[in-house]
Structure formats: structure tokens, C-alpha cells
Amino acid sequence: MKALFSLMQDTLNAAWVSRLLTLAIGLFFLMDLAPMEAVAAMGKMVGGGGVDVVNATSGATLVVQMVNKTMSDGKNVPFWVFCVSGSSNCHLPGPTLELGVGQTANFNLNVMGAPQEMPPYQGHTIHPHGLDVLQSEDGVPETGAAVLGDNYKFTVDTRYVGSHMYHCHVHTVKHLEMGMYAAFVVKAVDNLGNFTNVINQTGPAFDYEWNWVLSTVDPAYHADNAVGDSTVFADYNPKYFLVNGSEGLSKTAPAETVTAAAGKKIAIRLVGIHSVNGTFQIKDANGSSQSFVIYNRDGFALPSPQTVTSLEVNPGRTVDVMATLPAASGAWYPQITYKSLRNAAAYTNGTVYTRLNF
Amino acid sequence: MDVKIWRMFKRSEWYIAVLLLMFSGASWASTYTLYIKSGNWVVNGSGGATIKVWGFTDAPTAGPIVPGPLLESQEGESVTITVYNQHTLPHNFVVRGITTDQTQIPAGGNRTYVFTTSTAGVYLFSDTINSINREMGLYGAFVVHAAGGINKAWTNGPSFDIERLWVVSDMDKSRWNDIAGAGGTVNTSVYKPNYFMMNGMGGFDAMRAPNTVLQGNVGQVGLVRIVNAGQFDESLHFHANHFQIIDADGARLSSYEPGDTINVKAGTTAMLLYKFYRLGNYPMHVHTAQMETANGVYLNGAATLIVGQ
Numbered sequence: 001m002k003a004l005f006s007l008m009q010d011t012l013n014a015a016w017v018s019r020l021l022t023l024a025i026g027l028f029f030l031m032d033l034a035p036m037e038a039v040a041a042m043g044k045m046v047g048g049g050g051v052d053v054v055n056a057t058s059g060a061t062l063v064v065q066m067v068n069k070t071m072s073d074g075k076n077v078p079f080w081v082f083c084v085s086g087s088s089n090c091h092l093p094g095p096t097l098e099l100g101v102g103q104t105a106n107f108n109l110n111v112m113g114a115p116q117e118m119p120p121y122q123g124h125t126i127h128p129h130g131l132d133v134l135q136s137e138d139g140v141p142e143t144g145a146a147v148l149g150d151n152y153k154f155t156v157d158t159r160y161v162g163s164h165m166y167h168c169h170v171h172t173v174k175h176l177e178m179g180m181y182a183a184f185v186v187k188a189v190d191n192l193g194n195f196t197n198v199i200n201q202t203g204p205a206f207d208y209e210w211n212w213v214l215s216t217v218d219p220a221y222h223a224d225n226a227v228g229d230s231t232v233f234a235d236y237n238p239k240y241f242l243v244n245g246s247e248g249l250s251k252t253a254p255a256e257t258v259t260a261a262a263g264k265k266i267a268i269r270l271v272g273i274h275s276v277n278g279t280f281q282i283k284d285a286n287g288s289s290q291s292f293v294i295y296n297r298d299g300f301a302l303p304s305p306q307t308v309t310s311l312e313v314n315p316g317r318t319v320d321v322m323a324t325l326p327a328a329s330g331a332w333y334p335q336i337t338y339k340s341l342r343n344a345a346a347y348t349n350g351t352v353y354t355r356l357n358f
Numbered sequence: 359m360d361v362k363i364w365r366m367f368k369r370s371e372w373y374i375a376v377l378l379l380m381f382s383g384a385s386w387a388s389t390y391t392l393y394i395k396s397g398n399w400v401v402n403g404s405g406g407a408t409i410k411v412w413g414f415t416d417a418p419t420a421g422p423i424v425p426g427p428l429l430e431s432q433e434g435e436s437v438t439i440t441v442y443n444q445h446t447l448p449h450n451f452v453v454r455g456i457t458t459d460q461t462q463i464p465a466g467g468n469r470t471y472v473f474t475t476s477t478a479g480v481y482l483f484s485d486t487i488n489s490i491n492r493e494m495g496l497y498g499a500f501v502v503h504a505a506g507g508i509n510k511a512w513t514n515g516p517s518f519d520i521e522r523l524w525v526v527s528d529m530d531k532s533r534w535n536d537i538a539g540a541g542g543t544v545n546t547s548v549y550k551p552n553y554f555m556m557n558g559m560g561g562f563d564a565m566r567a568p569n570t571v572l573q574g575n576v577g578q579v580g581l582v583r584i585v586n587a588g589q590f591d592e593s594l595h596f597h598a599n600h601f602q603i604i605d606a607d608g609a610r611l612s613s614y615e616p617g618d619t620i621n622v623k624a625g626t627t628a629m630l631l632y633k634f635y636r637l638g639n640y641p642m643h644v645h646t647a648q649m650e651t652a653n654g655v656y657l658n659g660a661a662t663l664i665v666g667q
């Protein structure tokens with residue numbers, strides 16, 4: 001703990017803060033010149049909330065913006081979301097970061113002008129959740145992470161080929177809930193360093209990939225008075241249940257509709273940022289459950305893949321699954337039912353539907 | 359060791375017990391006396407509070423502790439536990455997965471349990487009469503070590519360098535504990551816990567408690583035994599490395615499953631191996647919103663530290 005506190009003092013050292021600020025401002029202007037080059041073109045990405053997909057090695061800068069969303073009951077809920085600096089495409093969830101295995105992630109967070117709390121919870125960070133990075137890149141203020149902007153650099157080995165996530169680690173009970181999260185995908189690469197479409201380092205290839213960011217929303221946590229150490233955060237009553245930032249209350253109003261070719265292999269990356277339990281299933285138009293194969297949990301390959309028709313996705317976990325689409329055209333409805341942490345009872349409006357046309 | 363001396367030691371069980379003590383560095387008691395009492399439990403630090411509890415203690419003149427005293431044995435050992443109910447309501451004592459006697463012990467009564475711990479692992483002991491009794495604090499962990507107290511999860515099982523026990527739990531102070539503790543009736547249909555504990559502590563204490571902080575040299579392996587004695591499922595997220603789950607609620611996995619977050623259902627257990635991979639200080643925390651807090655105060659909930667040195 002001694003080391004922990006001396007690190008915290010270092011962070012609070014004014015000279016260090018100003019150095020970081022200068023660095024962040026400098027990077028902000030540098031990145032502003034070529035923001036769209038940081039956005040990779042992924043021909044086989046069929047969905048994921050329409051968010052920007054960013055190569056994590058690109059030196060891209062992320063910023064934080066307030067986004068107001070009108071929910072299904074007509075109520076307005078403010079979110080804080082990560083956006084690519086200079087991109088007008090600001091969404092809940094934030095942009096997907098993709099990193100080739102063995103390559104060096106190098107990206108920045110600029111919090112200038114970001115919505116934020118007062119001390120001790122000012123600023124924001126990026127925690128590369130599941131990437132097992134060094135303390136200096138971990139984004140945890142309590143162990144010394146800069147909260148007023150930072151550069152993140154790390155590499156991971158082949159065990160990490162799969163889905164992870166990133167999110168702010170400042171006062172996470174508030175900031176995670178506010179929407180400061182997104183998918184982080186580690187990709188296998190070929191000899192030229194180009195991404196390859198395999199589910200893990202030794203796993204099978206897919207034809208399409210679809211990122212699913214799971215989250216839940218208690219509007220009380222988003223209120224103006226829900227700041228600092230407040231008893232608001234002593235209770236969690238989620239009212240809105242999301243996949244890629246959308247509610248998707250029925251098969252006819254899905255959170256997202258994607259299209260893939262019949263007979264092809266699709267990978268779905270489930271990124272669990274929700275704060276309740278959840279059960280994922282794929283159903284056809286008649287409501288019959290389709291089987292799918294689990295390849296990775298928390299971005300690591302399972303000792304052996306598991307074929308199932310139902311999958312529990314827990315808070316803070318990621319799961320990579322694959323399925324082969326039928327040869328004849330049709331539609332599937334991949335869906336998740338959010339459930340209570342106490343007794344696994346499904347929440348009202350707790351099932352979120354998506355649609356996959358083929 | 360000289361062969362003659364070894365033979366001499368072998369002559370008596372007493373000598374074997376001494377030998378085990380020397381090698382394990384722990385004191386093995388196969389006989390325990392527990393007392394069930396009402397009292398108060400304090401979660402320290404900002405957001406903390408004094409909470410009415412019913413719990414176990416092994417000190418006849420002391421108040422209850424949360425979780426109850428750690429009970430330990432080795433594979434194959436016979437254990438005798440006598441429980442005195444010094445509370446005004448009936449209670450029972452069940453070691454989940456080991457004992458089956460659910461007989462109520464009346465107020466003022468006592469009961470003795472004799473059983474053999476054949477399988478190394480971690481077990482929840484609790485009052486199973488109803489959900490209130492466990493929620494009120496009548497729970498603890500029973501650890502069955504490998505025979506001989508060796509640093510393996512079980513005989514011929516995976517090895518470890520250091521070991522930790524994490525009992526996580528939750529309490530709804532105003533709707534359950536303070537009502538039941540004052541003799542009132544709890545509406546069990548509503549449960550909104552506002553205290554989330556790691557070994558009975560809020561995170562501020564748990565992040566500096568030497569036996570709770572997961573600390574080791576880079577390259578060493580820690581065995582973490584987890585008991586979720588609460589009413590909520592808990593997702594514990596580890597920074598700085600993935601772990602391997604070796605046992606899910608008493609079922610040993612034939613191939614260990616990797617993860618950075620483990621979901622431990624309410625009333626169940628797990629064991630995992632965590633290899634220290636990174637130098638430095640990292641958090642280990644539940645990944646669900648309010649469970650990181652003590653009545654809303656951030657990080658005084660179910661959290662501790664991982665320290666690689």
C-alpha cells in the first residue's frame with residue numbers, strides 16, 4: 001500500500017500533470033489532422049452498432065462526449081461515450097479497438113472538454129479489460145493512472161486472440177454505467193501483419209463477425225445528482241436493457257439487423273458490460289433454439305469448444321461464439337435475456353432481440 | 359532425516375500430528391466448538407456502518423464474527439464440531455457438500471457433528487433454515503487441504519505457492535439486518551443489499567489486509583478459494599493476468615478453464631489458480647455497479663488488491 005500511495009502522490013504532482021496535459025494536447029492536434037485514417041475498413045464486419053472500428057496501433061485519440069438518448073418510454077437519458085477524435089460518429093458503445101497480436105497498441109485519451117465529475121473522481125481513463133497490461137497502462141486511478149489524458153501502449157501474445165473490452169476505470173460505479181465502454185478485439189495476423197478472420201490463434205475461420213456490447217441502464221445513475229459518493233449507487237434498478245446501445249424490445253423492432261450470406265460462418269463476440277446476469281440464445285423465426293459453438297471466454301480459447309443452445313454471459317466477461325448459417329435463406333433472432341443477480345428472474349423488457357438475415 | 363528417527367516418529371499418531379504441524383506451519387484442529395450469537399458487525403471506512411448480525415464465534419465470551427471462524431482439516435481427517443446456540447431463535451449448521459444433518463438446534467441447545475472430510479476443497483458452512491439466517495451472518499468457510507498439508511489443491515492436484523480464502527457476501531442493512539436483528543419481520547420479497555464484503559470487510563480494509571490481498575512474487579502461483587455466502591451472484595474481475603478455474607462449486611474441472619472474471623453463484627464456491635504475471639499493484643473487484651460500494655461509497659465494497667513483487 002505504501003507503494004500505492006506514493007504512486008498516487010506522483011500522479012497528483014503538479015509538474016507531472018502539466019507534462020501529461022501538454023502531451024495530450026499535442027497528440028490531440030496531431031491526431032486531428034488525420035482522424036479518419038485511424039478508422040479501419042472491415043469488409044466482413046456485419047454489425048456492432050455502427051461504431052467506428054479503429055486499429056489500436058494507429059495512435060488514434062479518443063475523446064469523451066455527452067450523448068443524449070431517447071429511450072423506448074420517451075424518457076431522455078444522458079450518456080458519456082468514447083469517440084474517435086474528429087469523427088462525427090459518436091455512439092453508445094464507443095468505437096471498437098482492434099489490435100493485431102504481437103503488434104503494439106498505441107492510442108490516446110484526451111479528456112479536454114469532456115463531461116466529468118468533481119475531484120476525487122475527475123477525469124477519465126481507459127482500462128484495457130482482459131488484456132492484462134502493466135500497472136502503468138491499466139487505467140486505474142487508485143494505482144496511479146493519469147486521469148487527465150494519457151497514452152496507452154502494450155502488446156499481447158497469441159493467448160489473447162479473441163474479444164476483450166475497454167472502459168473508463170474512474171469511479172466505475174458511475175462511469176461504466178454512463179456508457180464509457182466498448183469492445184476491444186485482438187486479431188490473429190498473417191505474415192504481412194494483416195488481420196486474419198480466425199476466432200482464436202488455432203481456431204477456425206469465420207466469414208462474418210458481429211460485435212455485441214451488452215449493457216444495462218439505471219437512469220437514476222445518470223441524474224445530475226448522481227455524482228461522487230452518493231447513496232444512489234447503493235442500489236441498482238436497471239430500466240433499459242441494451243445490445244450495442246439499443247433496446248430491441250421485439251423481433252419486429254430489433255436492436256440491430258444485419259445481413260450475411262446463407263451457409264456461411266458467423267462469429268458473434270459477446271462483450272458483457274452489463275451489471276446483471278444474462279442468457280444468450282439464437283432462435284429462428286419459429287422460436288426454436290439454434291445451436292452454436294463457444295470458442296473463447298474472456299478472450300482466451302477454451303480447452304475444447306462447447307456446442308450449446310443457451311449461454312450465460314456474466315458481468316465483466318466476454319464470450320466468442322460461432323454458428324453456421326442454414327443453406328436456405330431466412331432469418332435468425334440472436335437475443336439476450338437480462339436477469340436478476342439475486343434469483344435469475346428475467347427483468348421486465350429484459351429480452352433484447354436482434355435480427356440476422358441470410 | 360535419520361531413518362531411525364523417522365521410524366520413531368511413525369510409532370505414534372501423536373508424533374505424526376507434530377510432524378504435520380512442523381511441515382505445514384499451521385495448527386490443525388479436528389475439533390471445533392462454535393457459538394451462535396446475535397451482535398453487531400462493523401464495516402469500517404467511509405460509507406461503513408454498524409450492522410446487526412447473527413453469527414458464529416469460537417470464543418465463548420466474544421461477539422459473532424462475519425464470516426464465522428475458518429474451519430480447516432485435511433483430506434481423510436475426521437472432524438468433530440459442537441455448535442452451541444446462544445441465540446433466541448432456532449438455527450442449524452450445515453457444511454454444504456459434506457454434512458447433511460439439517461436438524462434445528464433450539465435456542466439454548468447444542469448439537470455435535472462428526473464427519474470425515476474426504477475431498478480437498480472449499481465449502482460453505484451456514485444456517486440453511488431460511489435465507490434470512492444466512493444473510494444475517496450465519497456463514498463461513500470450511501477448507502479441506504490436501505493430505506499432509508502440502509501446497510497442492512488436492513492430492514496429485516495442481517501446486518501453488520501461496521493461498522488465499524475469499525468469502526464474499528452481501529447484507530441489506532435497513533430492510534433485513536436491522537429489522538431481523540431487532541426482532542422484526544423481514545419482507546424477503548425485497549432484497550436491496552447496500553453492503554458488499556470481502557472476508558467481512560469493506561474494500562478499504564480488504565485492500566490492506568495481508569491475508570486477503572493476493573500477493574506473491576512474479577512467477578509464483580496463488581490458489582484462491584472463493585465462497586459466495588451472499589444472496590447475489592458475484593462476478594470477480596482480476597487485473598494483470600488471466601486465472602485458471604480448477605474447481606467449480608466442488609466439481610474439479612478435467613481441463614482448467616481460463617478467465618479474467620469468475621462468476622460465483624450465491625451460496626456456491628470456486629477455486630482458481632492465479633499466476634503472478636505482472637509487477638505492481640492491481641485491483642480485484644466485482645464487476646457489477648453497486649457491489650463495488652459500501653452504501654454507495656466507491657471501492658469500499660467487494661474489492662481487494664493483487665500485488666506482484
Ligand SMILES: [Cu+2]
Binds near residue numbers: 123124168169170
Ligand atoms: Cu470516466
Ligand SMILES: [Cu+2]
Binds near residue numbers: 316
Ligand atoms: Cu472491466
